Amino acid sequence: MTVSPEFSAGAVAAIELALLTLLFVVALQMLKSRHLFAVVMLSGIYSLLSAAFFVSLDAVDVAFTEAAVGAGVSTMLMLSAMLLTARREKPVTPGRAPVALIAVLIVGAALVYASIDMPAFGDANSPANAYVGQAYVERTPNEIAVPNIVTAVLASYRGFDTLGETMVIFTAGLAVMLLLGAGAPRGGREVKDVDDADNGKGGNT
Amino acid sequence: MSLIEQLPVLPIIIPLVAAPFCLIIPNGRIAYFYAIAISALTFLSCIGLLHGVAAGGTISYYLGDWAPPLGIEYRIDLANALVLTLISGVAALVIPASYPSIAAEANPKQIPLFYGAMLICMLGLLGVTITGDAFNVFVFLEISSLATYALVALGGRADRRALTASFNYLVMGTLGATFFVIGLGLLYQATGTLNMADIRVQLLENGTNRMVEAGYAFIIIGMGLKAAMFPMHLWLPNAYTYAPSAVSAFIAAASTKVAVYVLIRFTFSVVGADFDFVSAMLSYVLMPLALAGMFFASLVAVFQTDVKRMLAYSSVGQIGYMLLGISLGTEAGLQASIIHIFNHGLMKAALFLSVACVMLRLGVHTVDGFNGLAKRMPFTAAAFIFAGLSLVGVPLTVGFVSKWYLLQAAFEADRAWIAFLIVASSLIAVVYVGRIIELILLREPPEDGPLFRDVDGNPVREAPMVMLVPMWILVLANVYFGLRTDVTADLAGRAAASLIGGQ
Amino acid sequence: MDILQFVIERFNYWIFTVLMMVGLYTVIARGNLVKKIIGLNIFQTSVFIYYISIGKVSGGTAPIFTTEHQKELKKHEHHGDAHHGDGHQVPTHQDGGHQDTAHQDGSHQGDAHDSADPMTMDLHAGDLHAGDANTSATLTRAGEHHGVSTPDLHDGDANALHAPANDALVSQGGDHGGDHGGEIATKATEFIEPLYSNPLPHVLILTAIVVGVATTAVGLALAVRIREAYGTIEEDELETADNVAEFGVADPRQQQDGGQGAGRLNPGGAQ
Known part of the structure; x- marks a missing residue:
C-alpha cells in the first residue's frame, strides 16, 4: 500500500461527501414518501449510510452499534409497528407546514450561528479533542487493560452511564409490557371505546 | 466503605436495584408494599443527604472512584438536596396512597409493573437531580421520561385519550431531550468537558463564544419543553388529565420541577448568569414567557370543567412563577424560585391526591363530582380546600411564602410592575380555585342522577384511610412550612447563594 | 481561499444541521404517528453525526490501540509501576502546573517538554495530587502531539488548548499533511505513537443510540395501542374522533380551547 497521504485524504473526503449527500437525499425522500413500507426501508438505509459515515470518522464501535441497532432493531420495530397500524400515510392539513418551517429555520439558524466559532473539523487541538478526550487516550493503557479505548471508557470512567443505559432498555421493556402485554387491552381486556366495533381487532388494515 | 460514605449514591442505587424485581412480583398488593418500602428507604437516604449537606456543605462523590472530569461525579449541594428530598418525599407519600386508586383504574395484572414504573420514574428524576455530569442528566432524564410515558398511557384503559396524550408527550419530550443533547454537544465542543463544575471553570478561563451561546439556548429550549414552559406546554394538560390519578399526583409534583431545576443548574452554575448572553436570555426570553404563561395558563384554567385539567393549566401558570424567579437573575429571585419549586410540589401533590379520592368514589374528575363534596367526603373536601388556598397564596400556607419571597425579589430588583403582575395573576388563581371551593361548600350534593351514588352503586363514603393519611400529611406540610418559613426560606436562600456565588 | x-x-456541521432540520420538520409537519417516530429517528441520528464529527481528528485512527502501540506500552510497563506504588489505579486530579518534567523521561521519547503545559488539566479547586506515573504519561503524550504536529507554535502558552476556536485554528494550520515528514523521520527510528480520534463522543453516542431505540420502541408501542383504540394513526383523524366524542362536532376549535371533562370510566364523556 503505497498511497500518498494527500491522495488518501482526498479519497476519504470524497467518500464522506458522497455519504453525506446520500444521507440528505434519503432523508428528503423519507420526508416526502407516503408509502410507509418504503419509508421504513429507507430509514434502514439511512442508518446503514450513517454507520458507513461513522466508520470514515473512525467511530467503528458506533458504526457497528448503529448498523445493528439503528438499521436492524429499529427497522424491525418499525416494520412490525407499520404492519399493526397502517401502510400508507394520509395527506395532512396544509396548516402545519408554515409552523414547522419556521421552527426548523430558527433551529437551523442557531446551529449555523454556532458553527461560526466551531473549531475546524478534524482539529486535534480543539478543546473537545485535546482535553478530556485526549486524557482518556493517555490514561487508558495505564489504568485499564483493554486495547479498545471506547470499551474501556464505557466500562470504567463512564460506567455509570452504561448502567443508566441498561436501565433505559429495561424501562423501555417495562413500558412496552405495560402498553401491549398482559393486562393491556389486547391482553384479554375489552376496550370500552365508543366506536369499538370496527377496530377492536386491531391488527390488519 | 461504610454506608455513610456511600450515602450520596443510595437514592439512586436503592430504586435502581429494587425496581427490576417488580417484574417478578406476582401480586399487586405485594408490589405495593414493596414499593412503599423502597420509596421510604429512598426518602430516608435523601433526608440524610439533605442533613449532611446542610451541616457539612457540598458533597462530591466519584462514581466508581473515577475522578472527574474523566469519571462521573455526583455533586450534591443544597439546591439539589432540596429537590431530591421533594421528589422522594412526594413519591413516598403518593405511592402509599396509590393502591386503591390504581386498583380501580388499571388491570390487576399491570399493578406490579405499575409500581416498577413508578420506582423507575422516581429513580430517573433523582438521577437527573443528583448528578454533576451533564451527559448523565440526559441518560436519567430519558429513564424517567420513558417510565412516565408508560404511566400516562396506563390511563388509556379508562379514557383512550390518555394514549394520544402520552404519544404527544413522548414526541415533545424526546424533542426536548434531543435539543438538550445538542446544547450539551455545543458546550462540550467549546469546553472539552462534560462535568458541570468543570464546564464552568473552563468557561471562566477561556470566555464564551457563539457555541456556548447557542448551546445554552438549546438547553433552555430542551428543558423548557420538558418543564412545559409556556408556549411549549401543549403536551401537559392532556397528559395530566388522562393519566391515572396517582400518576398525575406524582408527575405534577415532581417531574416538571426537575426540569426547572436543570434550567437553574445550567443557568447559574454551569454557564453562569454573569455572562451577558445569559442575562439577556433571562430578561428578554425567559421573563416574557414566564409572565405570558402565568396569565395565559391561569386564564385558561378558569374555564375548565375538568378539575384535573384545571390543575394542569394551573401547573403551567405556576411554572411561570418559578421561571420568573429565575429570570430576575438575582439571588433573591433564585431563592423565591427554589422555594416555589418545593412548595408547589407540596400543593399539587395534595390537590391531585384529593382529586384521586373523588375519582375513586365517583369515577369522575369533572367539576360535577365536587358538588357538595363537603357533605359527602368531608376530609377529602377539606384537604382540597386547604391545598387550594395554598395554591392561591393565602397567608399561613406555603403558597403565601412563595409569593411573598417572589414579590420581595421583584421589588429588590426594582421591578415593581412585576410585583403588580404577580398579584394580578394570583387573583386569577382565586377565581379558579374559588369556583371549586364554592361548589364544595355551598352546593348541595346531587339528590339523584349519575353522581348520586358512587361507582359501585353504594352511597358515597369518605375515601379510604390509605389515601387520606398521605394526603393530609401533605396538607399539614403545606401549613407547617407556611408557618415555619425559616426552614425552607433559609435552606433555599443558602442554596441560591451557593448557586450564584459558588464560582 | 479563506472562505x-x-x-x-x-461542512460536516452544516450537513448535520440540514439533516436535523429535515428530521425536525418531519416530526412537526407530518401527521402520521409512525412517520413522526421515523422523523425523530432522523433527528436523533443527525445529532449522532454531529457528536462523532466533533471527535474526529484529522489523520487519526479509530481509538483502539494498535498492536505496535500495545507492545510499546508493555515495554514501559515496569516504569509505570515503579512510580506507582501499589499498582492499583487510583484516579487522581491532575495539575500540569505541579508537574516537573523529570517524570516524563522514560515513559516516552519526551521530545516536547515545554509543550506539556498546554495540556494542563487544571481541575477544580484545591484537591490536587501531584503526578504519579499516570499523570506524567498523560502530559507526555500531550506534548508529543504538539511536538509532532506543530512543533514551532508551542512555547508553553498555557492557554493554547483551551483558547477559543480561532486560536486553535491557528495552531492547527495546514498540518497533518506530509510537511513534518522530515522532522518525524529524524526521530522516528523508534516507535511513533499513532494519533487516535477522540473516544469520548463515541462513548456518548453509543449510549444515545440505545436511548434512541428505546424511545422508538415505546413510541411505536403507543402507536399500536392508538391504532387499536381509534382505528387510525393519523393525527388529524384522531383529533376529529376526540372532538366528535366530546362535542359531537368535528371541529369545535372556534368554541373554546380547553376540553370538556371526561366522563365516567368511558371515553369522551359519551353518556
Missing part, C-alpha cells in the same frame, strides 16, 4: 477553508472546516 473556502472556512466552509470545508464546517
Whole structure:
C-alpha cells in the first residue's frame, strides 16, 4: 500500500461527501414518501449510510452499534409497528407546514450561528479533542487493560452511564409490557371505546 | 466503605436495584408494599443527604472512584438536596396512597409493573437531580421520561385519550431531550468537558463564544419543553388529565420541577448568569414567557370543567412563577424560585391526591363530582380546600411564602410592575380555585342522577384511610412550612447563594 | 481561499444541521404517528453525526490501540509501576502546573517538554495530587502531539488548548499533511505513537443510540395501542374522533380551547 497521504485524504473526503449527500437525499425522500413500507426501508438505509459515515470518522464501535441497532432493531420495530397500524400515510392539513418551517429555520439558524466559532473539523487541538478526550487516550493503557479505548471508557470512567443505559432498555421493556402485554387491552381486556366495533381487532388494515 | 460514605449514591442505587424485581412480583398488593418500602428507604437516604449537606456543605462523590472530569461525579449541594428530598418525599407519600386508586383504574395484572414504573420514574428524576455530569442528566432524564410515558398511557384503559396524550408527550419530550443533547454537544465542543463544575471553570478561563451561546439556548429550549414552559406546554394538560390519578399526583409534583431545576443548574452554575448572553436570555426570553404563561395558563384554567385539567393549566401558570424567579437573575429571585419549586410540589401533590379520592368514589374528575363534596367526603373536601388556598397564596400556607419571597425579589430588583403582575395573576388563581371551593361548600350534593351514588352503586363514603393519611400529611406540610418559613426560606436562600456565588 | 477553508472546516456541521432540520420538520409537519417516530429517528441520528464529527481528528485512527502501540506500552510497563506504588489505579486530579518534567523521561521519547503545559488539566479547586506515573504519561503524550504536529507554535502558552476556536485554528494550520515528514523521520527510528480520534463522543453516542431505540420502541408501542383504540394513526383523524366524542362536532376549535371533562370510566364523556 503505497498511497500518498494527500491522495488518501482526498479519497476519504470524497467518500464522506458522497455519504453525506446520500444521507440528505434519503432523508428528503423519507420526508416526502407516503408509502410507509418504503419509508421504513429507507430509514434502514439511512442508518446503514450513517454507520458507513461513522466508520470514515473512525467511530467503528458506533458504526457497528448503529448498523445493528439503528438499521436492524429499529427497522424491525418499525416494520412490525407499520404492519399493526397502517401502510400508507394520509395527506395532512396544509396548516402545519408554515409552523414547522419556521421552527426548523430558527433551529437551523442557531446551529449555523454556532458553527461560526466551531473549531475546524478534524482539529486535534480543539478543546473537545485535546482535553478530556485526549486524557482518556493517555490514561487508558495505564489504568485499564483493554486495547479498545471506547470499551474501556464505557466500562470504567463512564460506567455509570452504561448502567443508566441498561436501565433505559429495561424501562423501555417495562413500558412496552405495560402498553401491549398482559393486562393491556389486547391482553384479554375489552376496550370500552365508543366506536369499538370496527377496530377492536386491531391488527390488519 | 461504610454506608455513610456511600450515602450520596443510595437514592439512586436503592430504586435502581429494587425496581427490576417488580417484574417478578406476582401480586399487586405485594408490589405495593414493596414499593412503599423502597420509596421510604429512598426518602430516608435523601433526608440524610439533605442533613449532611446542610451541616457539612457540598458533597462530591466519584462514581466508581473515577475522578472527574474523566469519571462521573455526583455533586450534591443544597439546591439539589432540596429537590431530591421533594421528589422522594412526594413519591413516598403518593405511592402509599396509590393502591386503591390504581386498583380501580388499571388491570390487576399491570399493578406490579405499575409500581416498577413508578420506582423507575422516581429513580430517573433523582438521577437527573443528583448528578454533576451533564451527559448523565440526559441518560436519567430519558429513564424517567420513558417510565412516565408508560404511566400516562396506563390511563388509556379508562379514557383512550390518555394514549394520544402520552404519544404527544413522548414526541415533545424526546424533542426536548434531543435539543438538550445538542446544547450539551455545543458546550462540550467549546469546553472539552462534560462535568458541570468543570464546564464552568473552563468557561471562566477561556470566555464564551457563539457555541456556548447557542448551546445554552438549546438547553433552555430542551428543558423548557420538558418543564412545559409556556408556549411549549401543549403536551401537559392532556397528559395530566388522562393519566391515572396517582400518576398525575406524582408527575405534577415532581417531574416538571426537575426540569426547572436543570434550567437553574445550567443557568447559574454551569454557564453562569454573569455572562451577558445569559442575562439577556433571562430578561428578554425567559421573563416574557414566564409572565405570558402565568396569565395565559391561569386564564385558561378558569374555564375548565375538568378539575384535573384545571390543575394542569394551573401547573403551567405556576411554572411561570418559578421561571420568573429565575429570570430576575438575582439571588433573591433564585431563592423565591427554589422555594416555589418545593412548595408547589407540596400543593399539587395534595390537590391531585384529593382529586384521586373523588375519582375513586365517583369515577369522575369533572367539576360535577365536587358538588357538595363537603357533605359527602368531608376530609377529602377539606384537604382540597386547604391545598387550594395554598395554591392561591393565602397567608399561613406555603403558597403565601412563595409569593411573598417572589414579590420581595421583584421589588429588590426594582421591578415593581412585576410585583403588580404577580398579584394580578394570583387573583386569577382565586377565581379558579374559588369556583371549586364554592361548589364544595355551598352546593348541595346531587339528590339523584349519575353522581348520586358512587361507582359501585353504594352511597358515597369518605375515601379510604390509605389515601387520606398521605394526603393530609401533605396538607399539614403545606401549613407547617407556611408557618415555619425559616426552614425552607433559609435552606433555599443558602442554596441560591451557593448557586450564584459558588464560582 | 479563506472562505473556502472556512466552509470545508464546517461542512460536516452544516450537513448535520440540514439533516436535523429535515428530521425536525418531519416530526412537526407530518401527521402520521409512525412517520413522526421515523422523523425523530432522523433527528436523533443527525445529532449522532454531529457528536462523532466533533471527535474526529484529522489523520487519526479509530481509538483502539494498535498492536505496535500495545507492545510499546508493555515495554514501559515496569516504569509505570515503579512510580506507582501499589499498582492499583487510583484516579487522581491532575495539575500540569505541579508537574516537573523529570517524570516524563522514560515513559516516552519526551521530545516536547515545554509543550506539556498546554495540556494542563487544571481541575477544580484545591484537591490536587501531584503526578504519579499516570499523570506524567498523560502530559507526555500531550506534548508529543504538539511536538509532532506543530512543533514551532508551542512555547508553553498555557492557554493554547483551551483558547477559543480561532486560536486553535491557528495552531492547527495546514498540518497533518506530509510537511513534518522530515522532522518525524529524524526521530522516528523508534516507535511513533499513532494519533487516535477522540473516544469520548463515541462513548456518548453509543449510549444515545440505545436511548434512541428505546424511545422508538415505546413510541411505536403507543402507536399500536392508538391504532387499536381509534382505528387510525393519523393525527388529524384522531383529533376529529376526540372532538366528535366530546362535542359531537368535528371541529369545535372556534368554541373554546380547553376540553370538556371526561366522563365516567368511558371515553369522551359519551353518556
